[in-house]
Amino acid sequence: MTKEKLHKEPKTKEKDQTPIIEIKDLHKTFGKDNKVLQGVNLTLNKGEDLVVLGRSGSGKSVTIKCIVGLIEPDKGEIKVFDENVLHIPKNELNAIRVRIGFLFQSGALYDSMSVRENLAFTLTKHQRDLSAEEIESQVMEALESVGLGDAVDKMPSELSGGMKKRIGLARTLILKPEIILYDEPTTGLDTITSREISELILDIKHKQKTSSIIITHDMACAKLTADRIIVLKDGVIHAEGTYEELEKDEDEWVRSFFE
Ligand SMILES: Nc1ncnc2c1ncn2[C@@H]1O[C@H](COP(=O)(O)OP(=O)(O)OP(=O)(O)O)[C@@H](O)[C@H]1O
Numbered sequence: 001m002t003k004e005k006l007h008k009e010p011k012t013k014e015k016d017q018t019p020i021i022e023i024k025d026l027h028k029t030f031g032k033d034n035k036v037l038q039g040v041n042l043t044l045n046k047g048e049d050l051v052v053l054g055r056s057g058s059g060k061s062v063t064i065k066c067i068v069g070l071i072e073p074d075k076g077e078i079k080v081f082d083e084n085v086l087h088i089p090k091n092e093l094n095a096i097r098v099r100i101g102f103l104f105q106s107g108a109l110y111d112s113m114s115v116r117e118n119l120a121f122t123l124t125k126h127q128r129d130l131s132a133e134e135i136e137s138q139v140m141e142a143l144e145s146v147g148l149g150d151a152v153d154k155m156p157s158e159l160s161g162g163m164k165k166r167i168g169l170a171r172t173l174i175l176k177p178e179i180i181l182y183d184e185p186t187t188g189l190d191t192i193t194s195r196e197i198s199e200l201i202l203d204i205k206h207k208q209k210t211s212s213i214i215i216t217h218d219m220a221c222a223k224l225t226a227d228r229i230i231v232l233k234d235g236v237i238h239a240e241g242t243y244e245e246l247e248k249d250e251d252e253w254v255r256s257f258f259e
Pocket of ligand 1: 020030031034054056058060062063
């Protein structure tokens with residue numbers, strides 16, 4: 001339902017309502033007048049998968065980049081794990097960042113490295129004192145959690161698009177994040193592979209107890225993964241609700257995403 005018409009908290013499939021990310025009144029303008037975010041308010045609750053919808057260029061990626069400090073907002077507040085991340089020293093921000101996994105739209109692997117080396121590289125960048133056995137066991141655990149244990153010796157050029165996405169996800173999971181930010185995880189994949197990735201996102205949430213923000217244009221992905229959906233328009237959250245609520249929203253513009 002549209003924000004103006006919200007009389008009560010939207011229903012969610014999850015019961016836990018402890019906020020893990022809280023964004024208040026976020027503003028970001030690029031250049032002189034590209035006002036992308038004009039007062040975004042958003043809460044991600046613990047254990048929740050929150051889907052963000054919005055037309056191209058509506059500021060979905062900018063919003064999640066602000067969360068991890070890749071873009072600095074002009075105004076507003078962002079709390080992650082109850083810490084105000086916009087005004088804390090770099091070392092404290094880094095300690096929070098390692099608890100957040102970010103699966104980029106173009107989550108490219110290093111072409112010259114095998115799958116094992118790609119994952120080990122990420123792991124050892126963050127945890128320097130691991131033995132070779134520990135590295136191997138964590139690499140395998142991450143690969144097995146995306147169903148690709150047997151791809152460990154492959155080079156990226158030998159992988160399909162769907163496999164690359166899974167390996168990218170394994171690379172995110174190897175750091176055992178509590179929050180995962182997915183930026184268009186199924187883009188460029190066929191319907192069946194997209195569904196497999198969406199199912200994997202759901203599986204990760206249940207098995208690893210992660211909380212996630214998922215930016216997507218893929219409504220099948222939204223339907224499968226979303227506990228709650230928010231829709232960005234004109235720099236603010238225009239509508240919020242479950243998939244079932246929003247697909248029959250009174251606002252035609254909101255409904256148009258579901259057709
Ligand atoms: N680093 C940047 N410098 C300047 N402008 C930027 C930057 N990042 C994003 N923008 C602008 O902000 C606007 C929103 O971009 P954003 O990537 O958040 O859109 P989006 O909603 O994620 O779109 P899409 O669905 O196409 O990925 C666009 O006009 C974009 O050009």
